[in-house]
Amino acid sequence: xxxxxxxxxxxxxxxxxALRKAVKGWGSNEKAIIAILSHRNATQRTQIRQAxxxxxxxxxxKRLESELSxxxxxxxxxxILEPAEREALLAHxxxxxxxxxxxxxxxxxxxxxxxxxxxVKRAYHNRYKRSLEEDVAVNTTGHLRxxxxxxxxxxxxxxxxxxxxxxxSEADVLHEAIKDNNGKxxxxxxxxxxxxxxxxxxxxxxxxxxxxxxxxxxxxxxxxNDFHKxxxxxxxxxxxxxxxxxxxxxxxxxxxxxxxxAITRVIVSRAExxxxxxxxxxxxxxxxxxxxxxxKETSGDYKTFLLNLMGKDD
Amino acid sequence: xxxxxxxxxxxxxxxxxALRKAVKGWGSNEKAIIAILSHRNATQRTQIRQAxxxxxxxxxxKRLESELSxxxxxxxxxxILEPAEREALLAHxxxxxxxxxxxxxxxxxxxxxxxxxxxVKRAYHNRYKRSLEEDVAVNTTGHLRxxxxxxxxxxxxxxxxxxxxxxxSEADVLHEAIKDNNGKxxxxxxxxxxxxxxxxxxxxxxxxxxxxxxxxxxxxxxxxNDFHKxxxxxxxxxxxxxxxxxxxxxxxxxxxxxxxxAITRVIVSRAExxxxxxxxxxxxxxxxxxxxxxxKETSGDYKTFLLNLMGKDD
Numbered sequence: 001x002x003x004x005x006x007x008x009x010x011x012x013x014x015x016x017x018a019l020r021k022a023v024k025g026w027g028s029n030e031k032a033i034i035a036i037l038s039h040r041n042a043t044q045r046t047q048i049r050q051a052x053x054x055x056x057x058x059x060x061x062k063r064l065e066s067e068l069s070x071x072x073x074x075x076x077x078x079x080i081l082e083p084a085e086r087e088a089l090l091a092h093x094x095x096x097x098x099x100x101x102x103x104x105x106x107x108x109x110x111x112x113x114x115x116x117x118x119x120v121k122r123a124y125h126n127r128y129k130r131s132l133e134e135d136v137a138v139n140t141t142g143h144l145r146x147x148x149x150x151x152x153x154x155x156x157x158x159x160x161x162x163x164x165x166x167x168x169s170e171a172d173v174l175h176e177a178i179k180d181n182n183g184k185x186x187x188x189x190x191x192x193x194x195x196x197x198x199x200x201x202x203x204x205x206x207x208x209x210x211x212x213x214x215x216x217x218x219x220x221x222x223x224x225n226d227f228h229k230x231x232x233x234x235x236x237x238x239x240x241x242x243x244x245x246x247x248x249x250x251x252x253x254x255x256x257x258x259x260x261x262a263i264t265r266v267i268v269s270r271a272e273x274x275x276x277x278x279x280x281x282x283x284x285x286x287x288x289x290x291x292x293x294x295x296k297e298t299s300g301d302y303k304t305f306l307l308n309l310m311g312k313d314d
Numbered sequence: 315x316x317x318x319x320x321x322x323x324x325x326x327x328x329x330x331x332a333l334r335k336a337v338k339g340w341g342s343n344e345k346a347i348i349a350i351l352s353h354r355n356a357t358q359r360t361q362i363r364q365a366x367x368x369x370x371x372x373x374x375x376k377r378l379e380s381e382l383s384x385x386x387x388x389x390x391x392x393x394i395l396e397p398a399e400r401e402a403l404l405a406h407x408x409x410x411x412x413x414x415x416x417x418x419x420x421x422x423x424x425x426x427x428x429x430x431x432x433x434v435k436r437a438y439h440n441r442y443k444r445s446l447e448e449d450v451a452v453n454t455t456g457h458l459r460x461x462x463x464x465x466x467x468x469x470x471x472x473x474x475x476x477x478x479x480x481x482x483s484e485a486d487v488l489h490e491a492i493k494d495n496n497g498k499x500x501x502x503x504x505x506x507x508x509x510x511x512x513x514x515x516x517x518x519x520x521x522x523x524x525x526x527x528x529x530x531x532x533x534x535x536x537x538x539n540d541f542h543k544x545x546x547x548x549x550x551x552x553x554x555x556x557x558x559x560x561x562x563x564x565x566x567x568x569x570x571x572x573x574x575x576a577i578t579r580v581i582v583s584r585a586e587x588x589x590x591x592x593x594x595x596x597x598x599x600x601x602x603x604x605x606x607x608x609x610k611e612t613s614g615d616y617k618t619f620l621l622n623l624m625g626k627d628d
Binding site: 118121122125129130131132133134137138141142145146149150153154155156157158159161186190193194195196 | 432467468
């Protein structure tokens with residue numbers, strides 16, 4: 001379930017006018033901006049952008065970018081975009097920054113459904129006039145390239161059929177390919193990049209039953225190069241993306257320092273989808289409420305904004 | 315331009331009734347079947363299938379399959395399907411028959427636009443409950459697999475932008491990768507499978523200008539394994555698919571023996587699209603009209619049907 005609290009009836013025009021008032025003049029009224037935008041769903045936000053543009057001949061996103069700053073600005077910028085536009089932006093930034101593990105690329109290609117991924121790839125075309133595939137390919141090499149390009153490219157089957165025999169045989173193929181770190185990545189790539197997600201989950205379960213160890217654990221035992229890491233992330237996202245996101249949040253707040261980009265990414269991307277479930281997983285794992293953890297690690301408008309998105313009533 | 319001659323107004327019900335009459339009883343009236351179906355476009359054929367099913371609680375395709383035979387049956391079966399269904403079927407048959415050069419797979423993935431290819435992949439999901447990607451991957455290995463899976467998977471950018479600098483640099487990359495048969499296929503695969511088609515054409519033109527030889531010629535000079543063949547076919551399809559189809563038809567009729575499947579595939583797939591242009595290319599190349607060549611190599615109902623699809627007024 002989502003955490004976002006958005007009123008069913010809102011007036012895009014009134015919202016646009018209130019936002020205009022909040023950004024006009026010397027300094028802007030962050031509280032007012034948060035009060036409106038942290039309580040509007042994707043459709044409503046798009047309507048507000050449109051109304052703002054019609055009324056004031058100005059792009060609301062650009063105006064907010066120039067008025068806000070820091071983590072708060074980045075979070076608001078990501079939030080106000082439509083989900084597919086946002087994922088396209090996140091993928092582009094990950095490639096531009098040369099994020100070595102390509103975590104965001106794996107995440108987008110393995111958490112989203114085949115149809116959702118397609119919409120993101122269309123948004124990427126529109127935004128950057130190139131394909132996500134070609135940008136991933138040009139930034140990587142070798143087996144990591146094969147894996148990542150395969151993950152973003154494939155239009156997986158999205159139906160519910162599971163082939164138990166195939167799960168059995170491909171669990172064995174994966175076992176042979178992973179063990180003794182033998183560098184036989186070709187079959188790992190084929191299976192991870194082309195099979196349907198539901199089929200893969202059956203295969204990973206078979207693997208665990210037959211070989212007495214989770215495939216992700218075996219993979220990390222056998223190697224720690226970028227390929228192993230990316231394959232492990234892909235498997236985690238496919239098996240249970242809520243657990244995966246819990247871990248992303250935990251890692252982002254553990255120890256010294258805070259990974260604000262990761263916190264923002266998860267909260268902004270999932271607030272309208274299943275952040276409530278992720279919060280539950282987080283609480284079960286850490287015995288701390290996610291809101292409390294986030295409140296401890298963040299501050300100011302950024303903190304207020306995130307807590308609102310997480311379902312806090314203000 | 316298309317060669318198909320289809321009346322703008324037709325009654326699906328009347329067509330269904332006339333077809334019923336033609337298939338009923340002992341032996342069927344092939345002339346009547348051809349007279350109707352060879353003059354109906356894809357939308358009309360689908361309406362007829364629907365009307366036939368509503369009126370007689372019978373699948374028209376299955377009935378035709380049981381009434382007709384040989385090359386005529388195969389051609390009619392392919393023709394009556396919707397274009398995307400047909401391409402999905404052709405891809406499936408190519409994989410099932412273990413066509414070593416995977417010509418049909420390359421053709422579908424490189425001739426169709428990115429959006430058309432997507433519709434075929436959806437049709438493949440619906441028909442076979444698997445993805446085209448996984449079936450291609452499981453039937454191939456090594457570099458050929460990487461190339462073919464990449465070709466069918468990528469959702470290429472379909473816009474008109476060309477980056478001249480990129481065309482220059484990637485023409486050089488391709489030249490380095492192809493020369494001396496050095497087995498460095500990775501960059502060939504990356505470029506062929508991810509760049510937009512219009513960008514690739516610019517790159518191939520640059521290649522020819524800078525290195526004084528067509529890239530397809532250079533590829534076939536350097537090697538003749540399955541990878542070289544598939545890459546050469548992909549490039550031919552991307553550069554000029556009408557010329558490519560002319561060659562398919564020429565090869566199918568040259569020398570002793572006739573490749574009916576290839577003739578059927580090209581005529582049935584292109585009759586509603588650009589077979590008129592392909593006929594012109596064929597005439598320029600061979601100084602023989604395509605209709606005459608096909609009439610010489612075929613006979614009976616099969617011949618009548620193909621000639622009708624090629625625009626012959628009956």
